[in-house]
Each structure stands twice: as C-alpha cells, then as structure tokens.
Amino acid sequence: MDTATTGDLDIPANIAATLVDPVAYADDRIHDSYRWLRANNPLGIARPDKFDPFWVVTKHAHIQAISRQNDLFHNADRPTTLTNQALEERVRRITGGPNLVRSLVQMDAPDHPKYRALTQGWFMPANLGKFEGRIREIARATVQRMLDRGGACDFVEDVALGYPLHVIMEILGVPEADEPRMLKLTQELFGPQDPDTARVRDALSAEQVSVMLQAIIADFSAYFRGITEERRRNPRDDLATVIANAKIGGDYMPEHDQTSYYMIVATAGHDTTSSSTAGAIWALARDPAEFAKVKANPELIPGLVDESIRWMTPVKHFMRSATADTELGGRRIAKGDWLMLCYASGNRDEEVFEDPDRFRSDRKPNRHVAFGYGAHLCLGQYLAKLEMRILFEELLPHLKSLSLDGEVKMTQAYFVSGPKKLPIRFEVN
Numbered sequence: 251m252d253t254a255t256t257g258d259l260d261i262p263a264n265i266a267a268t269l270v271d272p273v274a275y276a277d278d279r280i281h282d283s284y285r286w287l288r289a290n291n292p293l294g295i296a297r298p299d300k301f302d303p304f305w306v307v308t309k310h311a312h313i314q315a316i317s318r319q320n321d322l323f324h325n326a327d328r329p330t331t332l333t334n335q336a337l338e339e340r341v342r343r344i345t346g347g348p349n350l351v352r353s354l355v356q357m358d359a360p361d362h363p364k365y366r367a368l369t370q371g372w373f374m375p376a377n378l379g380k381f382e383g384r385i386r387e388i389a390r391a392t393v394q395r396m397l398d399r400g401g402a403c404d405f406v407e408d409v410a411l412g413y414p415l416h417v418i419m420e421i422l423g424v425p426e427a428d429e430p431r432m433l434k435l436t437q438e439l440f441g442p443q444d445p446d447t448a449r450v451r452d453a454l455s456a457e458q459v460s461v462m463l464q465a466i467i468a469d470f471s472a473y474f475r476g477i478t479e480e481r482r483r484n485p486r487d488d489l490a491t492v493i494a495n496a497k498i499g500g501d502y503m504p505e506h507d508q509t510s511y512y513m514i515v516a517t518a519g520h521d522t523t524s525s526s527t528a529g530a531i532w533a534l535a536r537d538p539a540e541f542a543k544v545k546a547n548p549e550l551i552p553g554l555v556d557e558s559i560r561w562m563t564p565v566k567h568f569m570r571s572a573t574a575d576t577e578l579g580g581r582r583i584a585k586g587d588w589l590m591l592c593y594a595s596g597n598r599d600e601e602v603f604e605d606p607d608r609f610r611s612d613r614k615p616n617r618h619v620a621f622g623y624g625a626h627l628c629l630g631q632y633l634a635k636l637e638m639r640i641l642f643e644e645l646l647p648h649l650k651s652l653s654l655d656g657e658v659k660m661t662q663a664y665f666v667s668g669p670k671k672l673p674i675r676f677e678v679n
C-alpha cells in the first residue's frame with residue numbers, strides 16, 4: 251500500500267491494535283474504537299504489527315459503496331477475512347492463492363454469479379415456506395426444553411446454539427447424529443482465536459494455524475465426499491442433493507469448490523444466527539420495558555429480529571481488495587489495497603441510526619448492513635430471519651418475566667462473535 255505513507259491517514263496505533271485483538275471484540279472496546287473512527291477518521295489506514303496495512307471502513311455509506319462495486323473491489327484477490335502476513339504467506343504456499351477455501355465468499359464474477367445461482371432459489375422465501383412447519387416443530391421442541399429447565403438456563407448453551415444448527419442441517423440433509431461434529435468444526439473455523447473453541451489453545455504460529463485449518467477442511471471434505479456419493483446415487487429433496495448434482499458448464503463442480511460450497515452453507519448460518527438470537531434475549535433480559543413492549547405487541551417480533559441482528563452484528567467484518575486506483579470519501583485508494591468493511595460500525599453509524607447504541611425493537615427503518623450488501627449479500631438472510639421470528643413467536647408467549655442471572659460472556663473473535671454464555675432467569679405464564 252503506497253497510497254499513504256504520511257501520518258494523517260493513519261489511524262492511531264492503539265485503535266488499530268483493537269481491530270486485530272480478538273479480546274477487544276468480547277467487550278465494548280471495539281465499539282469505542284469504531285465510534286472514535288467514525289468521528290475522527292472514518293476511512294483511515296491501520297498498520298498493526300504483523301498485518302499488511304488495510305483501510306478501515308467504518309461508515310455505513312462507504313461500506314455500501316464498496317460492496318456494490320464488485321468489479322472495483324474484489325473478494326478473491328486477498329484473504330476475505332483479516333489474516334496476518336505469516337498466515338497469508340503460508341496459505342499462498344499451500345494453495346497458490348490467498349484463501350484456503352473457494353466458496354461464494356472467495357469468488358468474483360464471472361464464477362460468483364454462476365455458483366450463487368445454483369442455490370439462490372433454495373434460499374428465497376417462496377422455497378423456504380416449505381420448511382416453515384418443520385422449523386416451527388424444531389422451535390417448539392427447543393422452547394420446551396428451555397421451559398423444562400425450570401426458571402433458569404444458559405440461553406446460548408440450551409437454545410441459541412443448537413436451534414439454527416438443527417435447522418440448517420435438516421435443510422442441508424445432514425443426519426442429526428452428525429450435528430455435534432458440524433458445530434465443533436464451525437466454531438473452530440470461525441472463532442479460531444477463542445480459547446474455548448480453538449483446536450490448539452495457545453498463541454499459534456502461522457504454521458500451526460494453517461495446519462489446523464487444513465485439518466478442519468480435510469474433515470469437512472471427507473464428511474461431504476460421502477454425502478455427495480450418496481446423493482448422486484439416491485437424490486432427495488434436500489440442499490445437499492442440489493450441491494452434489496450441480497453442474498457448471500456441463501460438469502460437476504471441482505471437488506474443492508464443492509467442499510467449499512457445503513462448508514459455507516453448513517457453517518455460515520448457525521453461529522451467526524445463534525449470536526443474534528442470543529442478542530435479542532440479552533437485550534430483552536436487561537431491559538424490562540423493552541421486554542414488556544414486545545410481549546404486549548407481538549407484531550414487533552420482526553422488528554426485534556432485525557434489531558438484534560443490527561445490534562449484535564455477528565459478522566464483524568469482511569475484507570475486499572481494490573482492482574484499480576479509485577477515490578472514495580476524499581481518499582485515494584490504490585490498486586491492490588486491502589479494505590476491512592466494519593459492518594458492526596456501519597450498524598452504529600450515527601448518521602443512519604438514531605441513538606445507535608440503544609436496542610429498539612420498533613426501530614424503523616432499520617437499514618442495517620449486518621448481512622452485507624451488493625452481489626455477496628447474505629444468501630441465508632431470509633432463512634436466518636425466518637428461524638428467529640418463529641423461535642420468538644414460540645417462546646415469548648410462555649414468558650412472564652425475563653432477567654439476567656449472571657455475567658454475559660462474549661466470544662473472543664474478530665470475524666464472527668456474539669454471546670457464548672447468557673445466564674437468564676425466567677418465569678413462565
């Protein structure tokens with residue numbers, strides 16, 4: 251990045267350090283940094299130790315502007331999530347490219363629209379309607395298990411973690427017995443810095459991380475190879491059958507692309523949805539007035555869903571890289587520059603959201619960017635919202651009161667994060 255060697259574009263080292271510190275995402279420090287950046291340097295350059303410099307995009311309008319110009323800002327050319335220099339170098343040695351997998355997220359046109367079209371229809375409301383009855387059954391069983399806890403539970407452990415996982419596994423067509431394996435692989439993949447989920451717990455060298463990630467991918471690959479063979483022999487009415495039999499230009503997808511496809515569908519939807527589901531209950535449990543408002547007005551449930559997705563913003567960032575010199579917000583961005591889209595900052599942008607730190611189920615409009623924007627806009631957004639709405643429709647009528655029952659703990663991760671412990675007390679009607 252030769253654009254800005256002068257100091258005025260650079261963001262202060264202490265702020266840059268929080269962006270690459272997983273622990274800062276487990277408390278409010280990351281929001282303090284975002285707030286400072288939006289006010290003082292909304293499009294600045296971070297130069298943290300051990301990372302290539304990157305632009306830090308904290309304003310809602312800039313996140314949208316970059317996300318909608320997919321020819322100018324690519325996904326595939328650099329790592330799509332924050333990656334240190336040593337790890338990027340190691341991944342390049344292994345794969346010849348910056349990323350270990352090649353899912354929709356790591357593709358650009360012309361491949362991206364072709365691959366996305368294979369399953370887009372599956373994730374549209376018209377098709378998802380077919381699953382609503384089954385999702386409601388899963389929600390009811392989940393709620394019943396929580397009520398059976400007798401007035402107190404860890405909402406993450408007992409409800410939020412298992413429910414979206416169960417839904418996506420059903421839609422995908424993975425047997426229930428294999429769900430714990432999928433959950434573990436996802437947590438290892440998405441939250442590798444969190445000491446509670448990491449396969450290797452201490453500070454890791456790039457070599458160790460790449461070995462760990464390759465092992466996770468190999469596990470996924472071995473698992474889904476079996477599913478592909480089975481679905482080609484015996485097609486069913488599930489998403490795995492679509493992926494297993496999909497053809498690009500007349501041929502089955504290359505195996506690496508196929509594993510990546512299964513992986514993104516199997517992993518993208520549950521830690522994210524569980525974080526925002528837990529976010530909603532956290533917000534209601536600490537604010538009796540908000541709880542009473544939603545209880546009295548169930549038509550606010552879709553608003554509760556959207557607000558918790560905004561407020562929690564489980565996907566904290568994705569990266570893009572510039573394919574040509576360009577200008578944005580008065581800054582000159584050079585070809586090859588790497589940019590961090592800070593969705594969680596865009597979603598607290600004072601210019602777009604009134605009183606942005608406040609949780610309001612009746613916030614309208616609520617044009618958050620928690621699902622991203624543009625051609626890569628989350629494929630699973632309707633599924634996530636459907637699952638959450640159904641769960642709250644099933645849960646809230648049973649609850650007379652809701653409160654926190656201990657310390658809320660957050661995952662330490664700069665990619666996907668949210669509550670990992672949410673002790674609550676509740677009274678049943």
Ligand code: HEM
Nearest residue numbers: 354355518519522523565621622623626627628629630634
């Ligand atoms: C992409 C967030 C649930 C599947 C994304 C992106 C974000 C995101 C930020 C990147 C968008 C961009 O680059 O513009 C979330 C959140 C969720 C959620 C916050 C829950 C609250 C789901 C679910 C699925 C899913 C349930 C279902 C499998 C995907 C896929 C992509 C994606 C396949 C890649 C799309 C592409 O690159 O074309 N999601 N997601 N997500 N999400 Fe989600």
